[in-house]
Amino acid sequence: MNAQPTxxxxxxxxxxxxxxxxxxxxxxxxALFSGxxxxxxxxxxxxxxxxxxxxxxxxxxxxxLTVGALHDTFSALWLLLVNSITxxxxxxxxxxxxxxxxxxxxxxxxxxxxxxxxxxxGLKFAxxxxxxxxSALYPAVASILAAVFLKERILPRAWAGLALCVAGxxxxxYTPPEGTLGSDFYLGIAFAxxxxxxxxxxxxxxxxxxDLLDPDVAxxxxxxxxxxxxxxxxxxxxxxxxxxxxxxxxxxxxxxxxSAALAGALAYxxxxxxxxxxxxxxxxxxxxxYSLWGILFSAMFTEVDITANLxxxxxxxxxxxxxxxxxxxxxxxxxxxx
Numbered sequence: 001m002n003a004q005p006t007x008x009x010x011x012x013x014x015x016x017x018x019x020x021x022x023x024x025x026x027x028x029x030x031a032l033f034s035g036x037x038x039x040x041x042x043x044x045x046x047x048x049x050x051x052x053x054x055x056x057x058x059x060x061x062x063x064x065l066t067v068g069a070l071h072d073t074f075s076a077l078w079l080l081l082v083n084s085i086t087x088x089x090x091x092x093x094x095x096x097x098x099x100x101x102x103x104x105x106x107x108x109x110x111x112x113x114x115x116x117x118x119x120x121x122g123l124k125f126a127x128x129x130x131x132x133x134x135s136a137l138y139p140a141v142a143s144i145l146a147a148v149f150l151k152e153r154i155l156p157r158a159w160a161g162l163a164l165c166v167a168g169x170x171x172x173x174y175t176p177p178e179g180t181l182g183s184d185f186y187l188g189i190a191f192a193x194x195x196x197x198x199x200x201x202x203x204x205x206x207x208x209x210x211d212l213l214d215p216d217v218a219x220x221x222x223x224x225x226x227x228x229x230x231x232x233x234x235x236x237x238x239x240x241x242x243x244x245x246x247x248x249x250x251x252x253x254x255x256x257x258x259s260a261a262l263a264g265a266l267a268y269x270x271x272x273x274x275x276x277x278x279x280x281x282x283x284x285x286x287x288x289x290y291s292l293w294g295i296l297f298s299a300m301f302t303e304v305d306i307t308a309n310l311x312x313x314x315x316x317x318x319x320x321x322x323x324x325x326x327x328x329x330x331x332x333x334x335x336x337x338x
Contacts, residue, residue, distance in 0.1 A: 027277025030270040031286035037267030039293030045260040053246035062239040064120035069230035074261030076223035107205030112226025115198025126188025132294030133314040134192040141200030161323025168316030215272035
């Protein structure tokens, strides 16, 4: 008597499992695209430093800040376009006036003007192939900060992953590439490490404020805040707007900023959606492969020498980050979608 209902329940369960696995696979694909997008964004953006206007030594600070300002401004505009098409602009306006936006705004200041500026300085002095893998340490920094401020427990496996990440960073930064000035190279590595701190702080703050906000809206608010801080505070303090016009009128680089910003905006959107679809650990673990994609794009678009140290360090960081953000034995399973 119960055979037919049991059979029907089993079929329904199998269908549900298939649907969940398909959904999770789409999430993993989005996480992978976010890693590819951020690797592409960083490498393309670094090409702007070859502009004659940005090579003037007196603009050593203003040049990377201008690049960061243009990147986040164009990114905010792209996200505004996306939210206009999807009908979220009213929600964005309501969010900007609400108290729940405060953690996102504060996180944006750490992740935008602080981290992005240090990241741009790192790209300028050390190059994308070396800075991108080190910047992939940011989830490890976020884990430590979460343990301190959010009282999250770090498992022994995660501590081992953190050790691998540090080892990878040491391997990458130990020997500067041929043809670079050692002091400038190590300064770039130091700025890259500071960027990881800023993004780690942003991650903790964004986590505390994301529960009540749509990811698309939160990201748009983040980029608007960052762009406003750049244009209203950092650029005036660093020397003004002298490089904005040359950057936007130089045909050799003016295409870079909207293109890189579009890649960055899509990468961020895919990352947040991936975490919703396949879980935070899986989404983050796949996203950090941008360190390897950054090396690939550097080889394609720049003249960087891809050394064994660079590849080995990037692999160590990637493996370490997978250990930090998720159990490696569970990463291949799509059954538990969270």
